[in-house]
Every structure is written in structure tokens, then in C-alpha cells.
Amino acid sequence: MIRLHIIRTVIFALIGLAIGFFILSQSPKIYEGRTQLVLGSQTPNGRFYSTVLNQDVMDILQTGLASNPQTEAQILRGEGVFRNSLAKVAAAKGQPAMSSQFEDYYRMYDVQSSTDSSAALIKARAYSAQDAADLANTIAETYNELRQNNQRAAVARALEYLQDQIVKAKQDLEASEKKFKDAKVKVGAPDITAKVVRDVEYESQLRASLDSAKAELSGIDEQIRQTQAQMEERPKTEAGDMSEQKSQTLQQLENQLAELERNRTTLLVQYYPDAIPVKNIDGSIESVKKQIKTIKESAKFENTVRNNRPDTIRKSLEANLANLKIQKDGMLQRVSSLEATQRQHEQVINSLPQTNMELVDLARDVDISDANYKRLKVQSEDLKNRTESIAAAAQIVDTAVPDENPVLPRPPVIYVVSILCGAIFGMLVSFAIEAMRLRIYSSTQLQEITGLPVVGVVHDLPGPTARRLLTSLREPTPLVAESYRFLAFAGTSKKAEGPRTILLTGADGKAGCSTTAAQFATALAQSGSRVALVDCALDDPTITRVFGLEQKSGVSDILSQTQLPSSESTVGTETSTPNLRVIGAGTEGKNAIKVAPTQNINGMIGALASSCDFVVIDTMPCLSSSDAARLVPYVDEVYLVVSAKSANMRNVAAAIDVLTLASAASIKFVMTKGSRGEEAVMKQANFASARG
Structure with missing residues (x-):
């Protein structure tokens, strides 16, 4: 049964492989283009910082800035950007x-991003390598156009507002x-007016100085917050299980690098990343980094020590933070x-006469209005100059290039999946087929279904034990399982006149018919009966091989009349077991029973029965060979050997029909490979074994 399941599984696995090969041959090749870019705002922390623009203007500009990388990645994944990009590629290629x-x-489109990084990887797939690369690059360009258009629109709204x-x-x-002019004419006191103007101008200067100081204080607070955020991202110490003590030159360069990075952070509060002061310091940073890299590659270190040291950049940030707090x-x-x-100047102004106070208030209004007008003009001019720098594109780190290696389909994956699916489906089909067949598990079930008696149940023997029982029959002290003794005693307990001939056959070749016949005959002989064991399984003469009779005359020779039994001679070979003779298959070929005349078969069985109490005949399975049907009319009983592990009702019914049509006088069952759990309590004694 297991072999049958394996064969079916392998067949379906091969069918699955063939289907997988067909799918692979019909599937179009898919190529992938990859473009990497940096998402999110190009300004510090994603917000505008300026000492010129007021908060209302910066809030308007903020609406056009790129959001956090996760939101931008979601926009990049959206259908709108992809649809426009695909339309551009289709139009460009016609x-x-x-x-x-x-x-x-x-x-097939995907954008890969993570929560702890602002980098995004665009993965566009198409049916040619060039199309995939062009599509990926176009998506990046379309996203940048969308982002820049949004930023320019925000600038336009801010300019309109200003x-x-x-x-x-x-x-x-x-x-x-x-x-103010009307009031001066009314008062007519130019000296007082001049003094009022000077007082108001001084007050304006104080107010401007105070506003400037507060703006610088706000900038310092922002620098402190950014420095603290950078310190949180840096480790307190550098990994130093095996650290190298650096040369003095390298230490000086690293200190210089930290100082430059600190200055760059300070400049970003007042300028954008593309401003000239920031670009100048970026050039200095790159120069110092190249010097540090050159020294490290030359491996000019003094000693190797095993210790942890404070993080250099964090230490520099701590010094910068302390300096900012002092500022x-x-x-x-x-x-x-x-x-x-x-406050003191306001007290002086408030102590002036009523007429002077009115002039002061009017002069103050003029000064405030003038300052506000100039401030708005400055903001407008500054914003116009920054239009292009604000509308910055996302940085494209790596553009897509055509890759001629397709990503889909993947032949190994398709083959493995096809084989697995085919094998699994084959196993399910195989088990379903067997489940639909009515299996026979116990002697009680077999007797109830067929209405025929079960004369013996043989327990399931391990393979080595079964072979040992069979090969031991030629030894002086053969081994006979107790279940076969029960079969011998129960099946032959009734006294009958004259000798009895019993034919053993099976529905298939898995029931162990030859072992049953040999053990049954040996058990009968040990009980004192004269027994002739006849091997009529000419296609597979197991008994002949067990007793070593391959070169001796036997059944085929008798039926072919090359050796005829006589009353003076004894047919067969005596064994080490008293009262047991074995007649082998003979040397005249496998078709002797099929072509033998009826009188020869009748004469052979009659001659054997005349000198024995029992004639036990082993034949091939009745469904695979006609030999059993040919011998059935000449025997007294037929024992149909059925395996509890492999028998199904269809085969058993077919075997009964064959034997019945062949005019079997009596049909009884012998069940082999029985299970203790399936048999009745009174039959479980059969499962013991003993040495004869």
C-alpha cells in the first residue's frame, strides 16, 4: 500500500513539474528598475527657520514642504504619481x-521605506529592462515635479499674502x-516736536534692540534643542573591545570636524542648506573627512589598546551645548x-504734558507703521530671492539602469512549488481512492460481510520474524507460530473419512499465502498427521526455495508426465519434521498446471492423498493467475488467505466469485496480519507464539 501511495505521489509530482514547465514557458519575463531617493523636507526638522519671515508667512510656506518620510512614501506609492509616470513613459516610447x-x-509596483530612515527605494517592474528603468526614473522625476509644484504654489500664496x-x-x-503732520501744525511748537521725535526714535531703537535680542534668544533655544536631539542619537562611548590609539594629527582633524559640524548646525538656523555660507562649510567638512580617511587607510596608529573611549562627536556636542547655555x-x-x-523710557514719556503725550503717541504710530511697512517689504524681497531654494527636489541617490536579469518568473521556485503541489495533490488523491474502497480490518467484519467462516487469524509479524518462521521449517526444530497451531487444530478438528485436500490461495500477493501454507502443514505434521505440502505456485515457488528443491522433480514434472508416481515409490521429499513431505514446483516450467490434462491433475492429487492424511496445496493468488481456479474442483476445501492490512472488499468479492465459478466445494477465510485491537477478546490468544 505504501508503495502504491509513493508511485501515485511521484506520478502527480511529475505531472506538477510538467505543468510548472508549461507555466514557465508561457509566462512573460518581468524586469525590475530601482531608484533610491531621500524623502522628507530638506530644511532642519522639516520646518522653516528665519529671522526675516514672520510666523504667518512660515506657516503658509510649511504647507508646501515635504512631510515626514512615511507620509511622503505613501504619496509616492499612490496611484496618481504612478499613473502620470506610466503615461509619460508610454508617450515617450510611443x-x-x-x-x-x-x-x-x-x-507590480512597490516603494520600500522604513520608519527609522528617510531613504526610499522605488521598485518598478515592466516587460523589458529598459522600460522598467525608465519607469522607475520617471516616477522619481514625477514625484519631484509634484513636490516642487506644491512648494512653488506655497511660495506664491505667501507672496500674495505679503x-x-x-x-x-x-x-x-x-x-x-x-x-502727525496735522497735530504739529495745530501745536505750532517745532522744538517740542523735535524732542518728541527724538524720544520716539529712541523708543523705536530700544524696541528693535529688544526684538533682535529675543529673536537671538529664540535661535539659541532652537540650537540647544537640536544639539540635545543630536546628542540623544549619539552613543556615550565608542565600541572599544579592540580600539586603536590614534595619532595626534588624526585627533586634531576629528576635533576640527566636530567643530565644523557644530558651526554648520548653527548656520542652518539662519540659512537654508543651499546658502553660500552653508555650502562653504560643507566643502570644509568634506575636505577634513578626506584627510581623516587618508590617515586611516594608511594605518598610522601608535598602539592597540583594549578600552572604551567617549564618543568624539558627542563630546563636541556636549561642549557646544555648554557654550550655548552660557550664550x-x-x-x-x-x-x-x-x-x-x-520701562524707564516709557515712564519719562508718560511724565510729559498732555499735548506732548499726544504728539508722542502720534509719532510712535508713524514709527510703528513705517517699521511694519519696511519689514513686510524686506520679507517680500527675501521670499522672492528664496523661491527656487525653497522649491528643492528630493535627492536622488541612485538612478535606475537597465538590468537584463528578469526577476520573474523564478524557475527554481516554480519547479519546487509545482513538484510540491503535485506531490501533495497526488497524496490526497491516493488516500481518497483508498478511502473510497471498503477496507477489511478484522475477521468479524470479514465474516459479517461475506457470510463465510474465518477459520484462523494470524497476527501481524515483523518482516524479519516472518522470514525467520519460514526459513526455520527446514531446520531440525522448526519454529511454528501459535496462531498457525490454532488454525491447524480448529480447521481440522472434525474427523473425516479418508484424506483431506486443502488448497490455499490469496486475493493478491501481499497476504502471505506461502508462509501460511508451510506453517499450517508443519503444525498438522507435528500433531501426528501425515501431511504432503505441495508447491503449486509455479510463478513464485517460495516453498520450493525454502526447502532447497529447485533442482528436484516436482509438480510440473508430474503433470508433464516426465515423472509419474507409483504405488511402490513415495512422491516428494521428506523433511526434518516427522510426517511432513514437500513436493516442489519442479523443473518443467511455469505453465504446467494451465496446460496439463485433467486426468493428470486428478491422478497427481489422488496419488498424494492415497499416502497422506492431509494434502496442503499452495497456489498463486487467484486474481493474478488461473492456476488456483484449475485446481479448485479437485480439492475438498479452499482457504482464501486475506491480509488485514491490504485487503479491500472489491478484491475479496472478486476472489470469491472466481473460486465459486470454479466449483469450490467449501470456501473458508484465513486472515493474516491481524491487529490485536481489531480482534475479539476470545481470539487474542491466537497472538501468542511458541517454539515447536
């Missing part, structure tokens, strides 16, 4: 069919100047001093 296959291309504010500020300034304390003192001076 292949409108690409646009109509949007769903197929989009299903223009409206400038118009309003100009109107306020003109109104304030008119009021903050100084700036706080300056702000406090300016606020105190402003």
Missing part, C-alpha cells in the same frame, strides 16, 4: 498600450503721517536689561 495596462503595472499686508501697511503709514544666560541678561531701559 506605446499607448502601456497606459491601458495600468492595473498590471501598478500591481503683498496684501504691504498695501494695508502702506495705507496705515500714510494715515499715521497725516495725523543663553548672557542673552537673558541682555533682554532683561533692555526691558528695564524700555
Whole structure:
């Protein structure tokens, strides 16, 4: 049965392999193009910082800035960017069919990103290497166009907002100047007016100095926050299980690098990354890095030590943080001093006569309106100059190039999956086929279904034990299983007149018919009966081989009349077991039973029966050979040997039909390979074994 399952499984696995090969031959090759770019804002922490633009303008500009990398990656994965990119590639190549296959291309498209990195990998697939590379690059370009358009639109909105504010500020300034001029004419005191103007100008200077100090304080706070964030990302110490003590030159360069990076962080508070001061310091940083790399590659280290050392960059950041805190304390003192001076000046102004106070208020309004107008103008000019720098594109780290190695289909994967699926399906089919067959598991079930008696149950013997039982029959003290003794005693307990001939056959070749016949005959002989064991299984003469009778005359010789039995001679070979003679298959070929005349078969069985109490005949399975059907009319009983492990009702029923049609006088069952758990309690004694 296991062999049958394996054969079916292998056949279906080969069918699955063939299907996999067919699928592979019909599947189009798919190529992949990869482009890597850096997502997110190009400004520090994704926000605008400026000492010129006010918060309202920066909030408007913020709407056009790139969001965090995760959000930008989701935009990059969206259908809009991909659809526009695919349409551009299709138009450039003159292949409108690409646009109509949007769903197929989009299903193969992917953008890989992580939460701890701003890098994104665009993976575009197409049916040619060049198309895949062009599509990946076009997606990056389309995303940059979208991002830059959004940023330019935000700048346009900010400029429009500033223009409206400038118009309003100009109107306020003109109104304030008119009021102040009318008041001066009314008072008619030029000296007082001049003093008022000087007081207001001084107040304006104090206010400007205070605003500048507060702006610097805010910038210092932002630098402190950024430095602390950078310190959190740096380890406190460098890994130093095996560290190398650096030369003095290398240490100086690393300190210089840390100082340059600290200065760059300070500049980013006031400038954008593409500003000239920032680019200059970036050039210095790259120069120092090259010097450090050159020294490290030359391996000019003094000693190798085993220790951990403080992280150089973190140490520099800590020094920078301490310096910033000192600057903050100084700036706080300056702000406090300016606020105190402003309060004192306000007290002086408030002590002026009522007429002077009115002039002071009007002059102050003029000064404030003028300052506001100029500030808005400066913001507008600054924003116009920054339009292109604000609309910065995402940095493309690596552009896609055509790769002629297809990513799909993958032949090894298809072959393995096809074989596995075929094998699994084959196993399921094989088990389903066997499950649909009515299996016979016990002697009780066999007797209930067929209505025929079961004269013996032989327990399931391990392979080595079964072979040992069979080969021991030629020894002086043969081994006979107890279950075969029960079969001999139970099946032959009734006294009958004259000798009895019993034919043993099976439905298939897995029941162990030859072993059963040999053990049964030996058990009968040991009980005192004269027994002739006849090997009529000419196609597979197991008994002949066990007793070493391959070269001796036997059944085929008798039926072919090359050796005829006589009353004076004894047919067969005596064995070491008393009362047991064995007649082998003979030397005249496998077809002797099929072609022998009826009188020869009748004469042979009659001659054997005349000198024995029992004639036990072993034949080939009745469903695979006609020999059993040819011998059935000449015997008294037929023992149909059935295996509890492999028999099914279809084969058993077919065997019964064959034997019945062959005019069997009596059919009984012998069940082999029985299970203790399936048999009744009164039959479990049969499962013991003994040495005869």
C-alpha cells in the first residue's frame, strides 16, 4: 500500500513539474528598475527657520514642504504619481498600450521605506529592462515635479499674502503721517516736536534692540534643542573591545570636524542648506573627512589598546551645548536689561504734558507703521530671492539602469512549488481512492460481510520474524507460530473419512499465502498427521526455495508426465519434521498446471492423498493467475488467505466469485496480519507464539 501511495505521489509530482514547465514557458519575463531617493523636507526638522519671515508667512510656506518620510512614501506609492509616470513613459516610447495596462503595472509596483530612515527605494517592474528603468526614473522625476509644484504654489500664496499686508501697511503709514503732520501744525511748537521725535526714535531703537535680542534668544533655544536631539542619537562611548590609539594629527582633524559640524548646525538656523555660507562649510567638512580617511587607510596608529573611549562627536556636542547655555544666560541678561531701559523710557514719556503725550503717541504710530511697512517689504524681497531654494527636489541617490536579469518568473521556485503541489495533490488523491474502497480490518467484519467462516487469524509479524518462521521449517526444530497451531487444530478438528485436500490461495500477493501454507502443514505434521505440502505456485515457488528443491522433480514434472508416481515409490521429499513431505514446483516450467490434462491433475492429487492424511496445496493468488481456479474442483476445501492490512472488499468479492465459478466445494477465510485491537477478546490468544 505504501508503495502504491509513493508511485501515485511521484506520478502527480511529475505531472506538477510538467505543468510548472508549461507555466514557465508561457509566462512573460518581468524586469525590475530601482531608484533610491531621500524623502522628507530638506530644511532642519522639516520646518522653516528665519529671522526675516514672520510666523504667518512660515506657516503658509510649511504647507508646501515635504512631510515626514512615511507620509511622503505613501504619496509616492499612490496611484496618481504612478499613473502620470506610466503615461509619460508610454508617450515617450510611443506605446499607448502601456497606459491601458495600468492595473498590471501598478500591481507590480512597490516603494520600500522604513520608519527609522528617510531613504526610499522605488521598485518598478515592466516587460523589458529598459522600460522598467525608465519607469522607475520617471516616477522619481514625477514625484519631484509634484513636490516642487506644491512648494512653488506655497511660495506664491505667501507672496500674495505679503503683498496684501504691504498695501494695508502702506495705507496705515500714510494715515499715521497725516495725523502727525496735522497735530504739529495745530501745536505750532517745532522744538517740542523735535524732542518728541527724538524720544520716539529712541523708543523705536530700544524696541528693535529688544526684538533682535529675543529673536537671538529664540535661535539659541532652537540650537540647544537640536544639539540635545543630536546628542540623544549619539552613543556615550565608542565600541572599544579592540580600539586603536590614534595619532595626534588624526585627533586634531576629528576635533576640527566636530567643530565644523557644530558651526554648520548653527548656520542652518539662519540659512537654508543651499546658502553660500552653508555650502562653504560643507566643502570644509568634506575636505577634513578626506584627510581623516587618508590617515586611516594608511594605518598610522601608535598602539592597540583594549578600552572604551567617549564618543568624539558627542563630546563636541556636549561642549557646544555648554557654550550655548552660557550664550543663553548672557542673552537673558541682555533682554532683561533692555526691558528695564524700555520701562524707564516709557515712564519719562508718560511724565510729559498732555499735548506732548499726544504728539508722542502720534509719532510712535508713524514709527510703528513705517517699521511694519519696511519689514513686510524686506520679507517680500527675501521670499522672492528664496523661491527656487525653497522649491528643492528630493535627492536622488541612485538612478535606475537597465538590468537584463528578469526577476520573474523564478524557475527554481516554480519547479519546487509545482513538484510540491503535485506531490501533495497526488497524496490526497491516493488516500481518497483508498478511502473510497471498503477496507477489511478484522475477521468479524470479514465474516459479517461475506457470510463465510474465518477459520484462523494470524497476527501481524515483523518482516524479519516472518522470514525467520519460514526459513526455520527446514531446520531440525522448526519454529511454528501459535496462531498457525490454532488454525491447524480448529480447521481440522472434525474427523473425516479418508484424506483431506486443502488448497490455499490469496486475493493478491501481499497476504502471505506461502508462509501460511508451510506453517499450517508443519503444525498438522507435528500433531501426528501425515501431511504432503505441495508447491503449486509455479510463478513464485517460495516453498520450493525454502526447502532447497529447485533442482528436484516436482509438480510440473508430474503433470508433464516426465515423472509419474507409483504405488511402490513415495512422491516428494521428506523433511526434518516427522510426517511432513514437500513436493516442489519442479523443473518443467511455469505453465504446467494451465496446460496439463485433467486426468493428470486428478491422478497427481489422488496419488498424494492415497499416502497422506492431509494434502496442503499452495497456489498463486487467484486474481493474478488461473492456476488456483484449475485446481479448485479437485480439492475438498479452499482457504482464501486475506491480509488485514491490504485487503479491500472489491478484491475479496472478486476472489470469491472466481473460486465459486470454479466449483469450490467449501470456501473458508484465513486472515493474516491481524491487529490485536481489531480482534475479539476470545481470539487474542491466537497472538501468542511458541517454539515447536
